[in-house]
Amino acid sequence: MTSQPYALLEAVSLEVHYGGIAAVKGISFAVEEGELVCLIGANGAGKTSTLKALARMIDASGEIHYRQERLDQLPSHALIGRGLALVPEGRGVFARLTVAENLAMGAYHRNDRAEIKHDLDRIYAMLPRLKERAEQVAGTLSGGEQQMLAIGRALMGRPKLLLLDEPSMGLAPLMVEKVFEVIRTVATQGVTILLVEQNARLALHTCTRGYVMESGKITLADTAANLLADPRVRAAYLGE
Amino acid sequence: MDIFLQQIINGLTTGSVYAIVALGYTMVYGVIQLINFAHGEVVMIGAMTAFTVIMAVVGLGLPLPPALIVLLGVLAAVPVCMAIGYTLERVAYRPLRHAPRLAPLITAIGMSIILQHLALLIWGRDPRAFPQIMENASFAIGGAAISTVQIAIILMSVVLMAGLTWFVYRTRFGIAIRATAEDVRVAALMGVDANRVIAATFVIGAGLGAIAGVMVGTYYGIAHYTMGFTLGLKAFSAAVLGGIGNLAGAMLGGIVLGLVEALGTGYIGDLTDLCRWPLVGGMLAERCEADGHAILFGSNYQDVFAFLVLILVLVFRPSGLLGERVSERA
Numbered sequence A: 001m002t003s004q005p006y007a008l009l010e011a012v013s014l015e016v017h018y019g020g021i022a023a024v025k026g027i028s029f030a031v032e033e034g035e036l037v038c039l040i041g042a043n044g045a046g047k048t049s050t051l052k053a054l055a056r057m058i059d060a061s062g063e064i065h066y067r068q069e070r071l072d073q074l075p076s077h078a079l080i081g082r083g084l085a086l087v088p089e090g091r092g093v094f095a096r097l098t099v100a101e102n103l104a105m106g107a108y109h110r111n112d113r114a115e116i117k118h119d120l121d122r123i124y125a126m127l128p129r130l131k132e133r134a135e136q137v138a139g140t141l142s143g144g145e146q147q148m149l150a151i152g153r154a155l156m157g158r159p160k161l162l163l164l165d166e167p168s169m170g171l172a173p174l175m176v177e178k179v180f181e182v183i184r185t186v187a188t189q190g191v192t193i194l195l196v197e198q199n200a201r202l203a204l205h206t207c208t209r210g211y212v213m214e215s216g217k218i219t220l221a222d223t224a225a226n227l228l229a230d231p232r233v234r235a236a237y238l239g240e
Numbered sequence B: 001m002d003i004f005l006q007q008i009i010n011g012l013t014t015g016s017v018y019a020i021v022a023l024g025y026t027m028v029y030g031v032i033q034l035i036n037f038a039h040g041e042v043v044m045i046g047a048m049t050a051f052t053v054i055m056a057v058v059g060l061g062l063p064l065p066p067a068l069i070v071l072l073g074v075l076a077a078v079p080v081c082m083a084i085g086y087t088l089e090r091v092a093y094r095p096l097r098h099a100p101r102l103a104p105l106i107t108a109i110g111m112s113i114i115l116q117h118l119a120l121l122i123w124g125r126d127p128r129a130f131p132q133i134m135e136n137a138s139f140a141i142g143g144a145a146i147s148t149v150q151i152a153i154i155l156m157s158v159v160l161m162a163g164l165t166w167f168v169y170r171t172r173f174g175i176a177i178r179a180t181a182e183d184v185r186v187a188a189l190m191g192v193d194a195n196r197v198i199a200a201t202f203v204i205g206a207g208l209g210a211i212a213g214v215m216v217g218t219y220y221g222i223a224h225y226t227m228g229f230t231l232g233l234k235a236f237s238a239a240v241l242g243g244i245g246n247l248a249g250a251m252l253g254g255i256v257l258g259l260v261e262a263l264g265t266g267y268i269g270d271l272t273d274l275c276r277w278p279l280v281g282g283m284l285a286e287r288c289e290a291d292g293h294a295i296l297f298g299s300n301y302q303d304v305f306a307f308l309v310l311i312l313v314l315v316f317r318p319s320g321l322l323g324e325r326v327s328e329r330a
């Protein structure tokens, strides 16, 4: 191959249907290497469906290009080995596994023991609360701690592209700030991020670029600064 | 003879076997919420296979130690049963993974019938006497006796249970099995291939079942193509008693069921001896004087206890001894 026609991640005419109902109606978007891109939209806009389609958790039509490879033919469990991780909506920690076991699951596909240990130390240093609770069952963690665990677990897989689905959901403002601090740190470490958020203000202040989704379609795509200034965004998502 | 202590020893022995078989039900259920009703037949085929190999080796007339001969039987039965477990999952259950729950359940019953008739074709309808090659010495403890076979069964079960616990809690694949049991789709995001995990639970359960089959065969000295049915139902009851889907529950449920059954069988005759009941005894005075007893339910009611336990658990505590309350399951 001489040219690289696609971005790191590129969705073309992505469609998701539940029974007869279309939740995602043929959207196209791209995320370049090193970017922190956000996808905002109201409840039911189709954000989660989009991420699930990218992670192959649900069937979708259209094309998903990732590092010059078609993802849309691969099973979900083949993705992390290619560097794609998803922190699902509602966190999805394994409640009956300990914190340490959850983190170990994040590195399940890896075989480099020494490096895994190194990454674990790094994550414990970044999220000390997890270290204190390493042997505790994850179901007993607070919501914020579970979100930290879900992100830490995804990082244990050494993703190149991290998909985050509403990491601020259900968290107190202080905890939200902490979570976003972690997200920014991860981004500066070279991980490309696609962030889905309802908290549009926070998301747009964190990202470089953004997409706005409305009932299954992308209605706006621009830099974060332009979206923050856009009167339509201000009216619909920033409460101004 | 101390009946109580003796029945405790007998109950621990059969309970150990129930526990090992129950693990097969519970592991599969824990991951895919399927009751693999064919599991009892897998245990039966384990016993039959071991029987065939043991007979063949004995037939050679080599001066081998008996324990080694039984071990050869186990070594043959385990891979055979594992292959059957794998095939069941692959051929019968996997295509129905997303079908309504009734479909795999009926398939499981169908598989059970198929395996039973396969065994009938191979081994015939007569009970096969397990050659009693193990020197079955007994040791007296406090007014009761424990045989070498009983000691071997109990020890072997402890080793198997400890080994499985270690595997499931300490190894990477074991943790992946537990993660998959909790959430298949999130486990897949970690790179876990659900098909491999599911197949593994069938194969491990079948391997354990094979060993349990050899244990029962050696203990009762007999193997028969229908033996898997009752044994399977009892072990299933044990799994439900402990809390289906819960490994420690299956172990506990097996032991408790074995004890209940042994003690129940040991005492049911005395307890239902009408001559000992003041009111009724008077009415039966003649017969009581002639026979000395008028037993309503004898020890041939042995098999009733497991099902009594099953019904009581389902009515009063469906989540079992160690299971979470059903409402807590997300």
Ligand SMILES: Nc1ncnc2c1ncn2[C@@H]1O[C@H](COP(=O)(O)OP(=O)(O)OP(=O)(O)O)[C@@H](O)[C@H]1O
Pocket (backbone or CB within 6 Å): A018, A021, A022, A023, A041, A042, A043, A044, A045, A046, A047, A048, A049, A050, A089, A198
């Ligand atoms: N499993 C499902 N079955 C049927 N319909 C579904 C399913 N999941 C989502 N939907 C529908 O698809 C649409 C998009 O849902 P989705 O979860 O993608 O929205 P979202 O943008 O993530 O919303 P939120 O911000 O509330 O999380 C909604 O109308 C929803 O009701």
Ligand SMILES: [Mg+2]
Pocket (backbone or CB within 6 Å): A047, A048, A049, A089, A166
């Ligand atoms: Mg959502």
